[in-house]
Structures are given as C-alpha cells and as structure tokens.
Amino acid sequence: MLRIENLNAHYGAAQALFDIDLEMAAGETLALVGANGAGKSTLLKCIMGLLRPSQGRILLEGRDVTAASPAQMVRNGLALSPEGREVFPDLSVRENLELGALVQKPGRKELQARCDEIYQRFPRLGERREQPAGTLSGGEQQMLAMGRALMARPKLLLLDEPSLGLAPLITDEIFAIIHQLARAGTSILLVEQNAARALSAADNACLLANGRVVEKGAARELLGDPVLRAAFLGSASNSNPAASRLGAAGLTNIRLEKPDMRQQNFMPEFNSEEELRDHQLRGLQWTVRHAFEGSAFYRNRLDQAGINPNSIQSLDDLRRLPFTTADDLREGYPFPLRSVPFEQVVRVHASSGTTGKRKVLCYTQKDLDDWTRFFARCYQMAGVTPLDRVQIAVGYGVWTAGMGFQLGCEKVGALAVPVGPGNIDMQIQFLLDFQSTVFCSTASMALLMAEEIHHRGIADKIAVNKIIYGSERSSRSMRRKISELFGGAELFDITGLTELYGPGTGIECREHDCIHYWGDYYILEILDPETLQPVPEGEWGEMVVTTLAKEGAPLIRYRTRDITRIIPGRCACGSLLPRHSRIKGRSDDTIKFRGVNIYPSSIETILSAVPGLGSEYQIHLTRGESSGRDHMRLVVERAEGVSRERGAELIHEAVHQIKKQLLVSVDIELVDYGELPRSERKSRRVFDTRIQDEIV
The missing domain is CATH 3.40.50.12780 (ANL, N-terminal domain)
Known part of the structure; x- marks a missing residue:
C-alpha cells in the first residue's frame, strides 16, 4: 500500500526527518509512536502532500506520489484526520462532513449516501447533524474529524493524535472505532503519542525519536519489550500510576503492573529430546513409587503385575505396567486413585456421566x-x-x-x-x-x-x-x-x-498441523485398541497416558479411548515438545454431546426404567448446517402390546428422565415393536454424522 524510501524533511534550515524507511501492506494498521517532536506529524504531512520532502520518495501502490498535492492525494485514495481535529466551528456537522468529499465531487445522492454511512458508524453525529461543529464536545469533534476523512472513502486513512486532549472513556470509544475500521479492511497509519494505546491497536509499529526510526516490528512484541516500555511509557507502580504516560492518561484497562510476557515463559527448559526423556524417566519412577506407597488400588494392581518401585529402570519398563480404565474410576467412586491423605486434597473435579457414577478426581x-x-x-x-x-x-x-x-x-x-x-x-x-x-x-x-x-x-x-x-x-x-x-x-x-x-x-501451535502435548507432565503411548500393543509411529491408535507429577490421583497407563497418532520429527514452529494429530474418534462407544460424555448404556438404563418402552433403540447425532448446534434423536421401540395412544406420555417421560439424569435435551421418535433391526452380533446403536469430512 505505502512505501517510504530514504525520506528527509526540513523546516527551513532545521531538519525534522532523517532517512526514514518504512512500508505497510493493504489492510494493515501501522502505528508511528514517539514523544513530542519525534517527527510523527511531519511524516504524515509529507505523505499527505502538505510538506514537500527535501529528499527521498513516497510510493502509493507502487506509484511515485512524492510531489503530489493534498487534493491529488485525496483523489489517490488518502485522507487525513489532523491533529487538533481542525473542524470548521461555524459550519454544521453535515457541512463539515460534506467537505471531506469535496475534491471528489460526488453527486448529491452519492454525497447523502456517504453521510448516512458516517451517521451509522458515529450515531452521535447523526443526532447532531445540523448542530454547529463548534458546540460539540472534544470527543464528538474527533469523531467528526474522522468521519470527514472517511467521507473520501480512503484506501489509506491517516490519523494524527486521535486521543489528544480526550478523557479516558472517550479515548476508549475512539480506539474502539479505529479497531472497527481496521476489521472492516481499512488501511490505517496511526500517529499517537500514547504509545500503549497505539501499539495495542496496531499490527506493526515504528518508534520514532529525534526524526529517526529507532525500532520497527510487530506492535505487540514492541509493547511487551521491557526496555521499550521503560523508554516510551516510563515506569509506574501501584502507588504512583501517573509515573508513566499510560498511567497519567488514566488508561487502566492496560495494567503496567502485569508481568511482562517476555519474562514469563511457561515452556520447559529442555534443550534436546534426550533431556526430555531423562525427565520422563525420573517422573515415571516417582509416579510408580508415589502410587505404590499412597494408593491401595495401585499397590494391589502393581503387586499383581509383579512390579515394585525399583522395577522401573528405563522408559521401556513402562510397558510392564498394568492399565487403568474409566471403569476403575467409576468403581472407586467417590475418590478413585487417591494417593495422598485427605488433608492434602484441596479440590475435586468430575467428568460428565450418569448420576452418582461420574469420574471424580482429587487435586x-x-x-x-x-x-x-x-x-x-x-x-x-x-x-x-x-x-x-x-x-x-x-x-x-x-x-x-x-x-x-x-x-x-x-x-x-x-x-x-x-x-x-x-x-x-x-x-x-x-x-x-x-x-x-x-x-x-x-x-x-x-x-x-x-x-x-x-x-x-x-x-x-x-x-x-x-x-x-x-x-x-x-x-x-x-x-x-x-x-x-x-x-x-x-x-x-x-x-x-x-x-x-x-x-x-x-x-495446536501456529503452524496449525498438529497438537503439541506436554511431554514433561505425562507420557503418551499410541496402542492398538484390540491388542494393546504399540502401533508404528505415525499410525492411528488409542491414546494411553501416564502422569509424571500428579499427586492427588496419578494415572498409570490410563486408556483414554481417544484415537490419534504420533507425528514424528520436530515441528516447524521450533518447539521440541512432542506432537500428535487432532482427535479422530473413540475406540469405545462413548458419545461426546454438547460437552457431555454419554455412554449408550446410560441411555439404555434410563429407557428401560420407563414402563411401556421396549429394549431396542438407536441414537442419531447430527449437526445443523446453519446453526452449528448438535442434535440428538432417539428412535425407540414401544414395548410389545403397548398402544400408540400412549406415545405422547412415553415421550414426555423419557425426555424428562434423560434431561434430569444426563443433563442433555433430546428428541424422541417412537416406532412399533420389532421395527428396529436385530443382529446376532452387537447391534449398531450410534449413528454419528456430525463430522463428514477430514479433521486434518
């Protein structure tokens, strides 16, 4: 959209800009940040044709516009909302807006259409359209200045100090509008002394000091840089927030006391896969010892397998450990796998399931x-x-x-x-x-x-x-x-x-082709769900997990029933953390419906308790194309000899009991006894058509 090459500018003998180089893409918001006198407004004036550069070039969409006049720049697709608003106080709001399109000479109908667009974006201007601009508040005048610039329907909008002199709440409103313009695809070059607000609203930024570009980069990275924060924002404390420009402006929605993201690193400090494996071995040895000494359930299982804490000498010994299943958790209700005294338990959480049989874990x-x-x-x-x-x-x-x-x-x-x-x-x-x-x-x-x-x-x-x-x-x-x-x-x-x-x-990382899992907190195995033997790397199988540091309820070779595959090699994002594909499905018949785990056997138990319903049923899961909402429809047989007249009564009771016990809403269709197919093998109960195409 815009390229500036080796630009210099003078006011008489005084040089204001020194060898400025920058560029911005279409649809980008670029912030020019710096203190008073840094050269920000001067650069905008050069771009707009209000000041002739003494050296260098300005290219707009590849065309040299260095010597163009302000009127030509408007015709080329630029518009400026100037510092200090510069509205015409004796003209009405509507007249000020119309001046923004004057150079383009639109017809009356087109002019009115553009005004209506501005009134829609700035409702307060619509309410005051015949009011003299000089009687507006400072925030309303800033909206008017921006609206006047937008009347030209610019490809590139230049905003010069839009928050200058405005109260914090009005500043928030102005920047919300700037964000909306950016989301709508408008390219914005934003000059702003308030560095925090400008950087938080922009994609990229240039920091100016004494007429020179001293730093360029992604706006969020610059805002998170502690050195630049100190240089451009000053320093502040809880007792003295005004010690920074941010605090002085009263902008408490960005808190300086928050820790710096660059200093907060939640990634592991391993330098190689070998270091990760060493960590996993130590974690596995700790987990087996902790479970053996703290849980009667695990001690019994490990004794049966002939395993004691000293048996684990390498990661290969993981395969000697017994499996744990969801049934073990349900049978151990309400505190399954607990491996610490109760006084060390500070919270419990539970997964969804039938009432009284949820999988409860302590922490x-x-x-x-x-x-x-x-x-x-x-x-x-x-x-x-x-x-x-x-x-x-x-x-x-x-x-x-x-x-x-x-x-x-x-x-x-x-x-x-x-x-x-x-x-x-x-x-x-x-x-x-x-x-x-x-x-x-x-x-x-x-x-x-x-x-x-x-x-x-x-x-x-x-x-x-x-x-x-x-x-x-x-x-x-x-x-x-x-x-x-x-x-x-x-x-x-x-x-x-x-x-x-x-x-x-x-x-998933920003490469969006895998899931990085936290191999420093658990070991992941991919096994054949039938043989429970490892599958070759890269093939689909059941995810089995073993925790490495979990105290309250550790997991040893827990069968998740989720189907995925290990992705070999290092990710393009650079992380050494291991990867697996997105979850493809389940190895059992568990249904995931609106965030709730449902076992078909639970539905069968509920239906069997409703007198008048038969034992055969089907579960049909669909997803609405327009709404995106999942739907569950149950097709259920009436019991033998039950009349159709009882249909409404049976449906009402079944829907009520399923809602009460499983916390989900379903539609029920009743059919005659014997209508659903029978099979010598296991009947197919679940028909899930929610996912029709590939997941990866």
Whole structure:
C-alpha cells in the first residue's frame, strides 16, 4: 500500500526527518509512536502532500506520489484526520462532513449516501447533524474529524493524535472505532503519542525519536519489550500510576503492573529430546513409587503385575505396567486413585456421566499449580499476552473446563471474562462491550456464535482474533467456516480430559498441523485398541497416558479411548515438545454431546426404567448446517402390546428422565415393536454424522 524510501524533511534550515524507511501492506494498521517532536506529524504531512520532502520518495501502490498535492492525494485514495481535529466551528456537522468529499465531487445522492454511512458508524453525529461543529464536545469533534476523512472513502486513512486532549472513556470509544475500521479492511497509519494505546491497536509499529526510526516490528512484541516500555511509557507502580504516560492518561484497562510476557515463559527448559526423556524417566519412577506407597488400588494392581518401585529402570519398563480404565474410576467412586491423605486434597473435579457414577478426581495444591502453569503454556503457544481479553464460554462448576481456562488466563496476565456456556445474547453483548480478543468454547459453541455474528452483521465490530476450542471433534470445513464468520479469527484446538488434570494438556501451535502435548507432565503411548500393543509411529491408535507429577490421583497407563497418532520429527514452529494429530474418534462407544460424555448404556438404563418402552433403540447425532448446534434423536421401540395412544406420555417421560439424569435435551421418535433391526452380533446403536469430512 505505502512505501517510504530514504525520506528527509526540513523546516527551513532545521531538519525534522532523517532517512526514514518504512512500508505497510493493504489492510494493515501501522502505528508511528514517539514523544513530542519525534517527527510523527511531519511524516504524515509529507505523505499527505502538505510538506514537500527535501529528499527521498513516497510510493502509493507502487506509484511515485512524492510531489503530489493534498487534493491529488485525496483523489489517490488518502485522507487525513489532523491533529487538533481542525473542524470548521461555524459550519454544521453535515457541512463539515460534506467537505471531506469535496475534491471528489460526488453527486448529491452519492454525497447523502456517504453521510448516512458516517451517521451509522458515529450515531452521535447523526443526532447532531445540523448542530454547529463548534458546540460539540472534544470527543464528538474527533469523531467528526474522522468521519470527514472517511467521507473520501480512503484506501489509506491517516490519523494524527486521535486521543489528544480526550478523557479516558472517550479515548476508549475512539480506539474502539479505529479497531472497527481496521476489521472492516481499512488501511490505517496511526500517529499517537500514547504509545500503549497505539501499539495495542496496531499490527506493526515504528518508534520514532529525534526524526529517526529507532525500532520497527510487530506492535505487540514492541509493547511487551521491557526496555521499550521503560523508554516510551516510563515506569509506574501501584502507588504512583501517573509515573508513566499510560498511567497519567488514566488508561487502566492496560495494567503496567502485569508481568511482562517476555519474562514469563511457561515452556520447559529442555534443550534436546534426550533431556526430555531423562525427565520422563525420573517422573515415571516417582509416579510408580508415589502410587505404590499412597494408593491401595495401585499397590494391589502393581503387586499383581509383579512390579515394585525399583522395577522401573528405563522408559521401556513402562510397558510392564498394568492399565487403568474409566471403569476403575467409576468403581472407586467417590475418590478413585487417591494417593495422598485427605488433608492434602484441596479440590475435586468430575467428568460428565450418569448420576452418582461420574469420574471424580482429587487435586493437591501442587496439582492445581501445575495445571495452571501448563494451561498458561497453552495460551502462550497460541500467542495470548497480558494485553488480551479472554471471553470464557465453557462450563464452570464441578467440570474442569471453566476453571482451567480462567486460571491459565490469569496466570498469563490476560483479562478474563468468565461468561460460561450458552446465553448467546449475553455472549454477543460482551464481545461488543468488552472487545474480547480471544474466545474460548467448544467447537459447536464457536460455530453457533460465528453464525450469530454473521446473522447480526457485526464481524467488523468485534475484536476476536483467536478462538481456542476443545471438548469435541471438528473438521477442516467446520474450522474454516468458524474462522470466516468470525472475521478471520485464528483457531486453536486445545486438548485435555478431567482424568488428566482437565483441559490444557496440549494445544495446536501456529503452524496449525498438529497438537503439541506436554511431554514433561505425562507420557503418551499410541496402542492398538484390540491388542494393546504399540502401533508404528505415525499410525492411528488409542491414546494411553501416564502422569509424571500428579499427586492427588496419578494415572498409570490410563486408556483414554481417544484415537490419534504420533507425528514424528520436530515441528516447524521450533518447539521440541512432542506432537500428535487432532482427535479422530473413540475406540469405545462413548458419545461426546454438547460437552457431555454419554455412554449408550446410560441411555439404555434410563429407557428401560420407563414402563411401556421396549429394549431396542438407536441414537442419531447430527449437526445443523446453519446453526452449528448438535442434535440428538432417539428412535425407540414401544414395548410389545403397548398402544400408540400412549406415545405422547412415553415421550414426555423419557425426555424428562434423560434431561434430569444426563443433563442433555433430546428428541424422541417412537416406532412399533420389532421395527428396529436385530443382529446376532452387537447391534449398531450410534449413528454419528456430525463430522463428514477430514479433521486434518
């Protein structure tokens, strides 16, 4: 869009700009940041044709426009919102706006259409369209100056000190509008003395000092750099926030006391795969000893297998250990696998399941600290920083999801918006009001939100640039649709299960072709679900996990039933942490429906307790193309000899009991006795068509 080469500028004999080189792409927001006198406004004047450079070139879309006049630059697609607003006080709001398009000479109908667009973007200007501009507040005059520039429908919008002299709340509103313009595809060159606000609103930035570019780079990286923060923002403390320009401006929504992201590194300090394997061996030896000494269940299992803590001499000895299953957890309810005294247990979480038989896991404080730390690692790998606002739309309570997402978010230092699941209207309101930059949910919830955002036409009014989702499978087409309807947000698939702390045990990196899992906290095996023997590297099999540091309820060769595969070699992202593919399916018949694990046997138990229903049933799972919502339909036979007149009564009771016991809503279709197929082998009960295309 714009290239500046070796640009110099003078005011008389005084040189203001020295050899400026920069470029920006179409659709980019580039911030020019620096103190008073750094040369920011001078550079804008040169670009706009208000000041003739003494040396160098200005190229707009590849054309040399160095000597162009301001009117020619407007015709070329530039518009300037100047420092100090410079509105015409005696003219009305409408007349000021019309001047913005004067050079282009649009017809009256076109002029009115452009004014209407501005009134829609700035409703307060529409309310005051015939009011003299001089009677507007400072914030309203800034909106008018920006609206006047937008009347030219510029390819590149130049904003000179848009927050100058404005109250903090008005500044927030102005920058929200700048963000909306950027989301709508407008290229913006932003000059701003308030470095924190400019950098947080931009993609890239140039820092100017004494007429020279002293630093260039991604805006978020520059804002996170402690040296540059000290140089451009000053220093502040809780007792004296005004010691920085940020604090003096009253902008408390970006907190200087947050830890610097560059100093917070949640990645392991291993330098090689060999160091990781050494760590895993020490962790495996500790886990076997801890479980043997602390859990009657594990001691009995290990004794039966002829294993004692001294038996583990290498990672190959892992294969000698016995397996643990979900049935072991349910049979050990309410505190299965507990390996510490009760006084060391500080919390329990449970996975979904039938009432009274959920898989409950207990946690020590160290378990929670470890979980929080590696969840923060997930956010770090996804590029989340203390400047982000993370809207958490997953379940809270006994489930692990909400708590894990929130603790990790706060550990990173980002702002958490703990909304919980559902309530679409509130989710949308918070996206708009809080300008959340990260959205966390299940895949189906993300698709439902994406459809609603598209339906309401607000993709350019929200700030979400990352979606972190988990709990259920998603296909490539589903991911692509979510991203597009969210306005181009980047998606990150996060993995985890309650038995293994909770969500956050792995996440895809920014290469988006794998899941990095935390090999320093657990060992992952991929086994044939029938033979329970290892499959060759790269082939699909069942994920089996063994924890390395979990105190409350350690896992030894726990069969997750999830199907995936190990991806060999080092990832292109540079991380040495091992990788697996996205979850492809299950090796058992467990259903994941709207974040709830459901066993067909649980449904069978509920149906069998409703007098008048037969023993044969089918479960049909579909996903709405437009809504993205999962649907469950049960086809159930009436019992032999039961009349059709009882249909409404039977359906009502069955729906009620399933909702009460499994916490999900279903549709039920009754058919005559004997209508469903029988088989000598195991009847097919589940028909899941939610995922139609490939997942990787």
